[in-house]
Amino acid sequence: MSTVANKKLRGEGLRQRVLETALGLFSTRGYFNTSIHDIRREADVSIGSIYHHFGNKEALAKALYDDLLERMDAGLREVMEREQDCRARCDGIIAFLFQAATEEPRTMRFVLESRHREFLPDEPPVCSSQPFMRMRECIEQGIASGEVRPIEIPVAATAAFGGAIRLVHLHLDGVLEQPLLRYLTSMQDTAWRAVATDSSNPTSNTIKETEE
């Protein structure tokens, strides 16, 4: 049974259907366990169409990868624009990650879990991609403004978001008892404790009533 409507499509619509189908197959079976013929069958298009639009399998994966990274980055840009101080931004980023992992697990699986370098050898590692650079940047500014302790950037960035990212992995692997979003505020608080300066860190109570 196909996950997409079976009305015959052409042009951009067809292209999108192929991308959608490829995302589904790549994220569940993996790139190497998915053949072009599999995609053809499930998307209900022809081999010729796929090669007309994408050229080859690797380019199809790259198009999908770029598309998803751009969408993720758009989400993060939105957070960075909406929130101004570092704490609010970190919270927003984690919330965005959790929400995306909940609503679009396939996207998250493909971006976060698959080893892109195995099938896109010329692509830089994910951690150098825009979304991840944005997280790093957020932390850098936090250090500059004094909200974050002055420690090495890579340590601060991984400490701030590494826990959340690992929790997303556990969620995608299906080993969490509770829905991911149930852990959100707890994770935000815990992550912030790791990197916050002592003055901006709660010392004996975890309840924060006021915005700063």
Place this chain on the structure above:
Amino acid sequence: MSTVANKKLRGEGLRQRVLETALGLFSTRGYFNTSIHDIRREADVSIGSIYHHFGNKEALAKALYDDLLERMDAGLREVMEREQDCRARCDGIIAFLFQAATEEPRTMRFVLESRHREFLPDEPPVCSSQPFMRMRECIEQGIASGEVRPIEIPVAATAAFGGAIRLVHLHLDGVLEQPLLRYLTSMQDTAWRAVATDSSNPTSNTIKETEE
């Protein structure tokens, strides 16, 4: 050029050579980009020998995976035995991860980075494997003893070790400026701040004299 000596081997020696070669190829090119013929060539053994010892490609990967997980687990068991309080154990675990990633990057890459479920479909996710369960257990005991704040176990465990694990990923991806071990004490301190109870958390000084 082969990375192993080229004296003809038989029995267990041959088996080990195949495993060693497979680790090298799997961890750099990935499972699907490595053919049995590649392993045969680099290990300087025959196709038949490989099938005699392992049965098929998947079983070879599984044998390697089990072997490496067991070795990692042995390292963690040793830490848990040597250290008694939760803080020292967390520090020890992170130190072990960093050291292993530095000295045996291929092992770490294969255990941490490759998507096992793509080629070992019946294997549970890495996060359910012994080494990861041991980390979780350590945190559970920390909560019981009052050293760790009473928060959800998955949040505490990922917060305690997620940052370190992500930093290991950055190291393996070659995007860190400094050697991984240069970040060790900073990462240990930062990770502990995330999960420690307020009483056991440093509030205004970051300097802690520890032996290295």
Place this chain on the structure above:
DNA sequence: TAAAGTAGAATGAACGTTCGTTCTGGTTTT
């Protein structure tokens, strides 16, 4: 002690299948 026998480890050519890709011929759009 030498010869014959035996188990199983090692070998590599060959096989069937799958895969990514190409190609030719048709259809739709402009």
Place this chain on the structure above:
DNA sequence: AAAACCAGAACGAACGTTCATTCTACTTTA
């Protein structure tokens, strides 16, 4: 009419695997 798009049969290289055979080390027989 030209250009863009779609269809799917056909192709050839590469892959995991098999299997008949050879080789090696050890045991038994004479």
